[in-house]
Amino acid sequence: MSRSEQHVARIEHVSKKFCRNLHRSLRYGMVDLAREAIGLGPTAGLRRGEFWAVRDVSLSIRPGESLALMGANGAGKSTLLKMVQGLIRPDEGRIRVRGRMGALTQLGAGFNAILSGRENVYINAAILGVTKSEVDRRFDAMVDFAGLDHAIDDPVRTYSSGMRARLGYSIAAFLQPDLLLMDEVLATGDIAFRMKCFAHIESLIAQGTSVIVVTHMIGRIAQACNRFAVLDQGSIVYDGEVEEGMRIYRRLLRMQEAGNDEADDEGNPTARSTTAANPATPPSNAAPSNAAASSDAPMPSSVAMPSITATPAAPLPHYLGAAWIDEFRIIDVDGNDVTETSYASPLRLRVRLTSEERLDEFRLRIRFDGDGETLTVIESPRRTDDPLIGSRTVEVEVTKLNLLAGTYQVCAELIGGRPQQTLSERRTVLNVRSAARAGRFVLSHRWIDGQTVHVD
């Protein structure tokens, strides 16, 4: 059996229970402490006020596998991740891990505000189990990645939260773990750095680092994964392919929303958790065996929502970050795609943008390249009063192209963030039919001496 087939993590029938009531929770803590001391371990079943945060979850991760573990808030994904990290112990089941584990869960935990960034790098690295000589070797690369060369000897309390997050990420990311655990950490920091992180994580995945990403948003990282699992109310309801998983997860969210609305109408918020409002939840007895079976060889689990209507899988957006260009088309006045045109035809450039979060300042730049040179650029005004959130379509009308025969690359760029930079770009090709003229473009012109030549 080759080494590459060894699991890096094996999660077997793991459950974890919590208690929301503080006083009861503390009392149970004392009981657990006593039981632990006399060798009994956790109590079986639920005590009053307790609930299963994670229920009978089985998953195995092989080298090179990247798993996106999706779930709404409170689905139990962070709890599961904490158990894999070894922070909290399962109440049932067993977790085994192999190799060095890196966790991008809390960036800059343990930073001391009074000490300098440099001192904190060494401290934080030691917490993560990196020796001093290893840090020495990678120090410059880390600081460079974080973009903090000028500030590394300043006290951390003078750093912005974004700078702290950057430093924290760089330290954690330069660990070169066998298994990387991530928990929606990249929600802080500026968009430009986040995209750098995304690219870095993608390169780790591409290099074959095993990754478990826990998130509630289908974003760029989840897209880059090669396996997808959906967690709902503590149980795995799907484990398999990414596209199918995304469909199921979106469906689940929609159903939960619908369930919430229903519950609100009835004035009974607890209705949300009923199986009627949420058919995605399998009967609790049926789930374990299926989830376990699918853990060895990831394949769509049969548990997953038989009643889902086949919504056509959306084409993969061109992801470059938390904001991106979904679609870039060149169309005619009737809305048909145009790949070939004449120099005089009017055209429309249609760009569909999506942002997972509020993008306060953004603009669109469209560039026409031919023969490796930029011929012209048009840019939308930069607006600060109209943030981008969710999806929107922007159209530009080109009244007259004026380009002569040739093949042109047309590139749409979404520019935003602070500092402003390109967040996403998409290209398309436009052919302009031959017209009997020399040169690259037609100058808009008019003869004055009475022999006006119509250029149109």
Added chain:
Amino acid sequence: MTAAATEIDELPWTAEYSPESQARRPLKMIVDIGRDVWAGRELAWRLFVRNLSGSYRQSLLGFLWILVPTIAQAASWTFLSDQRILQFGTIPGGSFLAFIAIGSVLWQGFFDAVQTPLKTVLANQGLITKLQFPRESLVLVSLAEVLFDFLIRMIFVLVICAFTGLSWSLGTLAVPVLMFGLILVGLALGLMLTPVGILYQDIGRTLTVLSPFWMLMTPVVYVAPDNPAYRIWNWINAPGALLSASRDLLAAGTTDMWVPALVWLAVALPLLLLGMMWFRLGFRIFIERMAN
């Protein structure tokens, strides 16, 4: 598939987490503690340096703050003695200042050791609930911090006492070992209190209230009275036994507390091991109930 799966997982796992109580295999637990103490030594050193360089950076007096409690103690009791507000009997070694100063340094070392584990865990909550690292490094940091403060104070006090005059003997050589024992017993006690102290703040509050009370119950600022009841108490009161013996040997060169001091010294290490086992057991219980 089952056979293949078994084969796949033949190489050892780095870590395994299961609900089984660690107390079922105490020997394995002791081995694990030893392994994690070793694994956590560099981290402990870094945390120690971090706390040290962080804690006095924003201070004019800096490290002098370590000495302030000792000076204040010695000054106030010397004042009470000079003004004859309190009467003290025959002082071993003859110097009242040396007697008080050594006593209060030893007591502070002991009580710091009792309080520090809980404080360290609470101060590093953010770290503990978010990142996995050898938990034993927290014990090492606690010990290092207590020892550091203690040694600084001790050196200061010994320099002072060099002027007031001490009479040493061969027995004085045992003093460092006895003092170390005193701190280890304190640390063991502190570790035992920590798991419950994390769950319920009552422990921390009790310690604050207990501190002056326990100090007055221990012959720190007075000479142990020579009656059977107090003698029995001083034998079973660990800091009393170890503190009296250390101070007598340091100041006068002889002590009548050899037996209880040596007994407590012998108990110190097993006690510390018990404390560390309890701390490790408790850790996985209280971590999930800690506020993040």
